[in-house]
Amino acid sequence: MTQISIQAHDLSMRFKDRLLFHIPQLSLGPQEAIYLTGDNGVGKTTLLKILSGLQKPTTGRVNLQNQSWLSRLFRGESKGGVIYMHQTPYMFDGSVFDNVCYGLKFAIKDRRTRRSEVINALRMVGLETLADEHISVLSGGERQRVAMARAWVLKPSVLLMDESSASLDCESIERQVHLTEDLLERGSSLVITSHQQNALTALCRRQWTITNAKLIERADLQLVNEDNNNYAYG
Template sequence: MLPLQVSNLSMQFKDKVLFHIPKLQLAPNEAVYLRGDNGVGKTTLLKILSGLIEPTAGSLSHSQSWLSRWFNPNKHGIVYLHQSPYLFDDTVYQNVLYAIKFAKLSRQEKRARVITALRKVGLETLADEHVSVLSGGEKQRIAMARAWIIKPAILLMDEPSSSLDLESISRLTLLAKELLEIGSSLVITSHQQNELTQLCSKQWWIKNHTLIESPLLQVIQDSSEPEQLHQTTVL
């Protein structure tokens, strides 16, 4: 069963239809590049897919059978990585630990997983620091470490590289690759092509109040854009 399927999904604000998507599905191990101009509803779509907001109409079905052994932030195993990550008023270590706080693991096992996650994003030495001292890019790396440690069925990444330098993007890409290798699916929005978007094999483009799907290498023509690609739980 596919981890995500959507049918006749619509979102409307008062009398304005933001988008209507007849059909949409996401396969395991699949990375999708979500494109579209500002204001077309990319963030709204991600929040609908994560369960953070309800659509005006339509149905969504999820499956996370292979993830039943993991603690997940919601019953569908979907993580929404916000462009401006939400962090708790606590240390770096505690922010990552929260993701597996209720997992059936020993204290030593939890600590080992948190330290491993922090090491992968290059912030192990800041484990005991309060998150208030972190830069915007470091906060995004903490949020990614917290997402990675959950091992979600689906990771929705909303402009994850907007405040990151090249090293940070490379570290996020490494974690994203590892999630794909274990069967997770990714949806990534970005205004810039980078290592993260290069993981994608498919693109979803919100245009004219609907969604167009195509292989990533197939550039969809738009007279208003150059002939090139532009570049559920909240973390």
């Protein structure tokens, strides 16, 4: 897996007369897991979309520190990039298998190899028996599992998870944890937003908080009171 560092300077987002945030400097290195917090409306989703390249900031720019990844992107290869996961992921009109396989069509030419990787990803989220079902039969939680499998199978260098564990049961969150741990071991970086601390946010050892239009950082977060499943940082 290609590792990517993200650097941003003088990053700001403004909507008419309202300054959403101004961040003088931001950095995200390989194998880092960051918990992004803040009240509703402070710009968490906007920041993730800027980092993923889906939205342009008012000022500043985001630099991806790996030219080999950029060259692969221009050649149409999708593995090893930056993936943004929305709380309500977009699903294509097709089967569960088709939704997970979509990105692999650009990265893996051999159909048998693609199918093997997709079925393995679906097995890891507990949906392999639904591979040939139409996506419309799945529940909201199952769709989020499909989105996680679709992201994991591409082995992204950076995965931005925007409330992806919201409204999920414990089993679904644990499956997300298993896949994100695997990505971290492979060298990926994670930024996770969640209104509630859980097993997924417990993977993080850095925290970004957006407040008063500023980004405040805490490092070396430690999990405490684990026996009571109380995910609090001190």
